[in-house]
Amino acid sequence: MPASAVHVLVLGGTTEARRLAEHLVARDSGVRVTTSLAGRVAAPRLPPGEVRVGGFGGPEGLAAWLREHDVDALIDATHPFAAAMSRNAAEAAALAHVPLLALRRPGWVAQDGDRWHSAGSLAEAAGLLPALGERVFLTTGRMGLAAFAGPALDALWFLVRSVDAPEPPCPARMEVLLDRGPFGLDGERELLRRHRIDVLVTKDSGGDATAPKLTAAREAGIPVVVVRRPPVPDGVPVARTPDEAAHWVRRLHAPG
Structure with missing residues (x-):
């Protein structure tokens, strides 16, 4: 050098x-x-x-x-x-x-058939969930799970996917899936089916590594809460x- x-x-x-x-x-x-x-x-x-x-x-x-x-x-x-x-x-x-x-x-762009709900924060995303579903696929990472830990969401069940194990506070009813992208479409389809997911929460991270979950949700008619990026x-x-x-x-x- x-x-x-x-x-x-x-x-x-x-x-x-x-x-x-x-x-x-x-x-x-x-x-x-x-x-x-x-x-x-x-x-x-x-x-x-x-x-x-x-x-x-x-x-x-x-x-x-x-x-x-x-x-x-x-x-x-x-x-x-x-x-x-x-x-x-x-x-x-x-x-x-x-x-x-x-x-x-670049951020993700909604396509025909998407049922996206925009949120300005994790707390706002959490507030939308009771009206959208009962079994939540939460893909916002292990940081910020406190937003989904309140008693208002205790009736919901969460599948939380993150690279490392989350720390409390966490949702009352939760299963943790430790995994790192990129993720394939077939795997995301199976994940939604196996866990009977009826609502997905994601940040607008953009990129291809984690985008297949959006396609899988679109195919299944599942609503998606998308947290807008700052x-x-x-x-x-x-x-x-x-x-x-x-x-x-x-x-x-x-x-x-």
């Missing part, structure tokens, strides 16, 4: 972040890539390049890290729902005077693909 290599810090944990690191490491010899992982997943898939695990201590801590490690560009490739981290990244980039890009996969902080440019993000890095630091 040349001493003059451009240092890019990628706030990762997503498939797009890993693919971006792969792209930059394989094709851009003049780029040094460090990926930061939050450490919430027990056995994450590590990207190529340098990797750090753990938090920064808020925006001031991240800004200090950017300065200390001579970071030339910051890419927020966290999950579309990691709103707090995205806000911290925007504030830290401004404090350290480092260019910031958000890498966000907006990217004001003024932060957005790339939709790892290739777009890599192009931004090259253009940002091209000679002249």
Whole structure:
């Protein structure tokens, strides 16, 4: 790695972040890539390049890290729902005077036959459930299950799918399925049938890895509660693909 290599810090944990690191490491010899992982997943898939695990201590801590490690560009490739981290990244980039890009996969779009119900938060999604079904396939991850743990939902049964085991508070009647995507359509169909699911709850994460559940729900006529993603902080440019993000890095630091 040349001493003059451009240092890019990628706030990762997503498939797009890993693919971006792969792209930059394989094709851009003049780029040094460090990926930061939050450490919430027990056995994450590590990207190529340098990797750090753990938090920064808020925006001031991240800004200090950017300065200390001579970071030339910051890419927020966290999950579309990691709103707090995205806000911290925007504030830290401004404090350290480092260019910031958000890498966000496009959200899902409803198709003919979908029975989608939009919600602005997990709490709002939970409030919709009693009128929609009794057996819930909850695919919002292990964080935020407290929103579905109130006595108003004690009559409902939940199938909770997550990568790692959830911690209390959790729904009163719950079965946990530990699994990691990508998921296939046949498997999602069977899951809905076997557990007699009559309503699905998901975040609008976008991407292909977990989209088959939406097709399976459409085929079965099952309503889907879709939690809307938070907006990217004001003024932060957005790339939709790892290739777009890599192009931004090259253009940002091209000679002249």
